[in-house]
Amino acid sequence: MxxxxxxxxxxxxxxxxxxxxxxxxxxxxxxxxxxxxxxxxxxxxxxxxxxxxxxxxxxxxxxxxxxxxxxxxxxxxxxxxxxxxxxxxxxxxxxxxxxxxxxxxxxxxxxxxxxxxxxxxxxxxxxxxxxxxxxxxxxxxxxxxxxxxxxxxxxxxxxxxxxxxIPQKAAYTKYRQPASRFALVGVFVSKSADGVRVAVTGAAPSVFRFTAAEAALAKRFDPAALDGITIKPDDLNSDIHASAEYRAHCVVEITRRAVLAAQ
Ligand SMILES: Cc1cc2nc3c(=O)[nH]c(=O)nc-3n(C[C@H](O)[C@H](O)[C@H](O)COP(=O)(O)OP(=O)(O)OC[C@H]3O[C@@H](n4cnc5c(N)ncnc54)[C@H](O)[C@@H]3O)c2cc1C
Known part of the structure; x- marks a missing residue:
């Protein structure tokens, strides 16, 4: 020092x-x-x-x-x-x-x-x-x-x-990197009078909004609304902990769990 x-x-x-x-x-x-x-x-x-x-x-x-x-x-x-x-x-x-x-x-x-x-x-x-x-x-x-x-x-x-x-409903679900406890993928979901927001951390160089999920959940705030929704791995992080393809899979699944937790 x-x-x-x-x-x-x-x-x-x-x-x-x-x-x-x-x-x-x-x-x-x-x-x-x-x-x-x-x-x-x-x-x-x-x-x-x-x-x-x-x-x-x-x-x-x-x-x-x-x-x-x-x-x-x-x-x-x-x-x-x-x-x-x-x-x-x-x-x-x-x-x-x-x-x-x-x-x-x-x-x-x-x-x-x-x-x-x-x-x-x-x-x-x-x-x-x-x-x-x-x-x-x-x-x-x-x-x-x-x-x-x-x-x-x-x-x-x-x-x-x-x-x-203060939203009507909200939840944060994190899939942790077990050693550091930082988010491999973390998803914060909220529902309010202004609509639905889905924000993802851990998956990309910076936190971002998962707009395809937001649009689907705005019609129906239910984990099943995410069926068929995917995210491209192109801009996601790939490192020794997880590939971009694996993170892309996790983003959708952790979003599903966050929506379930917010019910
Ligand atoms: C072992 C370990 C595990 C961790 N796990 C997690 C985790 O699971 N999830 C997670 O989110 N975080 C995790 N962290 C980070 C932790 O949450 C700290 O909050 C974070 O490191 C910085 O907060 P700090 O108060 O210690 O800031 P500091 O280390 O004191 O400062 C960090 C930076 O912020 C600036 N800064 C501080 N306060 C202000 C202010 N009010 N305005 C403007 N600039 C400011 C400083 O100048 C510096 O650049 C982990 C950290 C460690 C060491």
Whole structure:
């Protein structure tokens, strides 16, 4: 690990000011950032720890939205009575992330900013049509994830919270890579007055919407509506864990299971 300065501001404004100076980087749970520093894959002049910025940590309901602060750890989301009551699919998604250490340290904002192609939260953001609120602007969830470890965030932009619309029905189903527990394929399905959304993570370089399934499920929200629906493997990931053809098969089958779970 290279040397760096360390700051622990108490507000988003102070964090933004510290980030603007030099080659600084935000630190949340450290679950992805710290290993990359330890392996000397990255080098920063300073880390700006968001751990004391308390107003971006927590969960609340705001009208028909569930609002989760960026610094809320996965374990807090998983255990929240409010989340379990109004959007249980998010609680179960958070409960399935990594292991207890990762869930206690890792945060929603860190996971989103990191934009790992196999991370779970991105599927909920696309699968519900959520809105990402930063200290500068609001970003539609559909426009947030841009590619492998790439988002719409500008340098120094800080995620404050995410507004998830509360759907009529929703579920997240993940087929895990057994060693890492990341999604080989994960599917978030929701049904609301605006229609059906199906978002897939783990299968491609970035989370994406499975529009053929959305169209079929909009007519009939039932696993049988997916009979005959396929997805081309051309743009899907192929690696030591699974071929693109196998992932294509899983995308349809995991979608079927997610729809069943959402009934
Ligand atoms: C062993 C292991 C297993 C895991 N399994 C899973 C899994 O099954 N599913 C899954 O989804 N994830 C998994 N993860 C990832 C985990 O969910 C972490 O949440 C994720 O690594 C990053 O969150 P963090 O809070 O630790 O962020 P950090 O590592 O602190 O930061 C990550 C990046 O986000 C930036 N950042 C942090 N907060 C903000 C903010 N508020 N605004 C803007 N940028 C910000 C940082 O600058 C950095 O670039 C796993 C991680 C490990 C180590």
């Amino acid at each position: 290279y040397d760096f300065d360390y700051y622990k501001p108490a507000s988003v404004a102070e964090a933004a000011r510290l980030l603007a100076a030099g080659d600084s980087k935000l630190l949340a749970g450290g679950m992805s950032l710290i290993p990359s520093l330890k392996m000397r894959l990255n080098r920063y002049s300073a880390l700006v720890d968001l751990g004391a910025v308390l107003d971006i940590k927590g969960i609340r309901r705001d009208g028909n939205f569930l609002v989760i602060g960026a610094m809320t750890p996965h374990a807090v989301v998983a255990a929240s009575a409010e989340v379990r009551k109004i959007l249980p699919a998010i609680a179960s998604l958070a409960e399935g992330i990594g292991d207890p250490l990762v869930r206690n340290r890792g945060t929603m904002g860190g996971s989103m900013a990191n934009a790992d192609p196999a991370a779970d939260y991105p599927s909920a953001i696309l699968g519900l049509g959520a809105t990402v609120v930063t200290h500068l602007r609001q970003i539609a969830g559909d426009d947030f994830f841009k590619g492998v470890f790439e988002t719409a965030l500008q340098a120094g932009e800080i995620i404050k919270e995410v507004h998830f619309p």
